[in-house]
Amino acid sequence: MPPIRLGSFGTLTPFLYPAFSSCRSSTLRKLPLPAYSKRLPSSSIHTGTQDVSSDISSSRLNPAPDNYSVTPFADRCILTVEAGSGGHGCVSFVREKYIEEGPPNGGDGGSGGNVYIQAVRGETSLHKLARRRLIKAGRGRNGQGKMRGGERGEDVLITVPIGTIVREIERKDPVAVAMQEEWEAEHYRKKPETEEEEEKGNYGRDKWLVFPGLVPAELNRMVFPTLPKSRKSHLAALQPEAPVYLDLDKHMETPMLLAAGAMGGVGNPHFATTNNPRPKMATRGDEGMKLNMQLELKLLADLGLVGLPNAGKSTLTRALTNSKARIGNWAFTTLQPNVGTVVLDNHQGRAAVTKRGRDGMLRENFLIADVPGLIEDAHLDKGLGLGFLRHVERAAVLAFIVDLSAGDAVEALKLLWREVSEYEALRGRELNAETERRMVNYSPTSRRAQQDSGMELDSPEFGSSQALPPISSTPISSKPWFVVATKADLPNTQDNYKALRSYLDAVNNGAQPHPSGRKHAWKRNLQSVPVSAINAQGVDVIPQLVMDLLEE
Numbered sequence: 001m002p003p004i005r006l007g008s009f010g011t012l013t014p015f016l017y018p019a020f021s022s023c024r025s026s027t028l029r030k031l032p033l034p035a036y037s038k039r040l041p042s043s044s045i046h047t048g049t050q051d052v053s054s055d056i057s058s059s060r061l062n063p064a065p066d067n068y069s070v071t072p073f074a075d076r077c078i079l080t081v082e083a084g085s086g087g088h089g090c091v092s093f094v095r096e097k098y099i100e101e102g103p104p105n106g107g108d109g110g111s112g113g114n115v116y117i118q119a120v121r122g123e124t125s126l127h128k129l130a131r132r133r134l135i136k137a138g139r140g141r142n143g144q145g146k147m148r149g150g151e152r153g154e155d156v157l158i159t160v161p162i163g164t165i166v167r168e169i170e171r172k173d174p175v176a177v178a179m180q181e182e183w184e185a186e187h188y189r190k191k192p193e194t195e196e197e198e199e200k201g202n203y204g205r206d207k208w209l210v211f212p213g214l215v216p217a218e219l220n221r222m223v224f225p226t227l228p229k230s231r232k233s234h235l236a237a238l239q240p241e242a243p244v245y246l247d248l249d250k251h252m253e254t255p256m257l258l259a260a261g262a263m264g265g266v267g268n269p270h271f272a273t274t275n276n277p278r279p280k281m282a283t284r285g286d287e288g289m290k291l292n293m294q295l296e297l298k299l300l301a302d303l304g305l306v307g308l309p310n311a312g313k314s315t316l317t318r319a320l321t322n323s324k325a326r327i328g329n330w331a332f333t334t335l336q337p338n339v340g341t342v343v344l345d346n347h348q349g350r351a352a353v354t355k356r357g358r359d360g361m362l363r364e365n366f367l368i369a370d371v372p373g374l375i376e377d378a379h380l381d382k383g384l385g386l387g388f389l390r391h392v393e394r395a396a397v398l399a400f401i402v403d404l405s406a407g408d409a410v411e412a413l414k415l416l417w418r419e420v421s422e423y424e425a426l427r428g429r430e431l432n433a434e435t436e437r438r439m440v441n442y443s444p445t446s447r448r449a450q451q452d453s454g455m456e457l458d459s460p461e462f463g464s465s466q467a468l469p470p471i472s473s474t475p476i477s478s479k480p481w482f483v484v485a486t487k488a489d490l491p492n493t494q495d496n497y498k499a500l501r502s503y504l505d506a507v508n509n510g511a512q513p514h515p516s517g518r519k520h521a522w523k524r525n526l527q528s529v530p531v532s533a534i535n536a537q538g539v540d541v542i543p544q545l546v547m548d549l550l551e552e
């Protein structure tokens with residue numbers, strides 16, 4: 001291993017390793033194997049990985065085992081949001097020096113706070129929401145005497161990464177249910193059947209608030225007017241239609257309403273009539289809507305690294321980004337994805353790579369996901385199995401990382417593809433089964449109707465629901481991909497790389513089948529990049545390559 005500190009690489013690279021520094025994507029195919037090794041003292045190269053760590057103890061790309069930081073990460077979560085309930089109306093009367101028994105002056109309750117959602121740049125994970133589980137908007141304040149209305153409840157804003165899919169699992173909307181009941185009663189002239197129901201219709205004990213000074217006898221004699229009709233705030237019209245399905249794949253300048261706060265109750269002046277000028281009742285505020293939903297990241301990153309354990313994925317991530325992914329010379333160092341940002345333009349002059357995104361904006365960076373290693377039979381959930389493959393499915397471009405020093409690179413690549421395409425087949429079957437299940441279970445009636453008809457509900461308790469089936473996404477084999485051959489600094493890796501290169505050429509010109517075994521798999525000028533990530537050599541062609549492939 002070259003006994004050179006990382007700091008000196010930046011300036012010395014062009015002189016020491018002309019081959020690595022001059023390569024651009026157009027010349028990728030012609031890339032010679034690491035020529036730099038010739039220029040280094042022979043004693044300093046051709047050492048194993050373990051020797052490397054003893055030589056340079058604390059460089060950024062070859063850090064000590066404890067030099068890393070774990071960024072919490074979650075790519076899906078189940079979340080319950082609760083719009084604020086309304087404040088209660090107030091029962092109060094004017095009372096002044098010469099007006100002993102004044103008119104009613106109780107204020108209305110304030111409406112509950114709203115829940116908004118916004119997809120923003122800069123967020124990469126749902127872990128903060130996963131930890132919270134329940135997000136509640138503020139309750140409206142109660143009305144007060146002297147006609148003072150209650151304050152509105154506080155709104156909450158949920159910020160999520162771009163590429164989040166929000167799906168509703170279940171909802172509990174007491175106001176909608178009450179409105180539906182009122183509508184049915186009006187249109188079908190449903191007569192109250194039981195005494196209890198009749199009493200409820202007239203009295204609606206749970207809806208009314210009465211003057212605290214009332215004695216029981218007075219309460220029994222009290223005649224309640226008809227309850228005001230249930231209403232929703234005008235904002236509720238902006239709520240997404242039920243069941244909620246939002247695909248937030250763009251940066252949002254303004255938040256979007258998810259659940260509008262409930263209306264507050266009304267104060268006692270609303271019930272004043274000539275017969276009863278001093279009503280001693282007000283109504284309670286409505287209960288806020290609850291929404292149980294699953295949030296899932298559709299697109300985790302622009303580039304996903306697929307490789308066997310210990311292939312050097314985390315080292316490559318460190319070489320390309322500022323991340324402090326954990327690196328260790330053992331399998332399964334990485335246990336959860338690390339999403340790093342590759343900065344294309346550091347605003348210190350001309351951008352290294354310029355590309356416009358789909359929205360026409362100049363891209364300044366792209367995201368790279370370093371995911372746990374994949375082993376044989378990962379599609380049967382071995383190793384970190386399916387969880388890992390789920391992440392692979394959510395990258396736009398894939399980089400297959402093969403370790404040139406760990407046996408036949410072509411075999412390694414084929415194994416990776418085998419696992420990935422087995423997983424793809426599995427997902428296809430899963431999606432079909434899900435579609436079938438939904439067709440069998442389809443019922444146009446609401447949850448309430450199911451309840452009324454005595455149908456068994458999946459989850460009697462709100463918020464205890466099972467996760468939804470995974471979302472469908474682009475098949476892995478149709479994503480653009482390339483190969484990064486790592487550890488090119490180690491001895492006897494040249495032949496391995498040559499074999500890999502000729503295999504890819506053979507796939508390119510059709511002499512060999514696509515490693516996924518699928519007919520319509522993506523292959524368009526398959527590229528391979530030999531790198532020595534530990535020395536940050538050869539990696540600078542990757543950003544341009546990724547940006548080109550992202551356009552596909």
Ligand SMILES: Nc1nc2c(ncn2[C@@H]2O[C@H](COP(=O)(O)OP(=O)(O)OP(=O)(O)O)[C@@H](O)[C@H]2O)c(=O)[nH]1
Pocket residue numbers: 048049052061062307308309310311312313314315316326327328329330331332333334335371372373374486487488489490531532533534535
């Ligand atoms: N010589 C050499 N060693 C490398 C290179 N890249 C990585 N290594 C070493 O290979 C070992 C594994 O590197 P990691 O980056 O942790 O590998 P990984 O693929 O992230 O491993 P898992 O997270 O376990 O899947 C470490 O000891 C690295 O120092 C390279 O380009 N050259």
Ligand SMILES: [Mg+2]
Pocket residue numbers: 313314315326327333334370371372
């Ligand atoms: Mg790793």
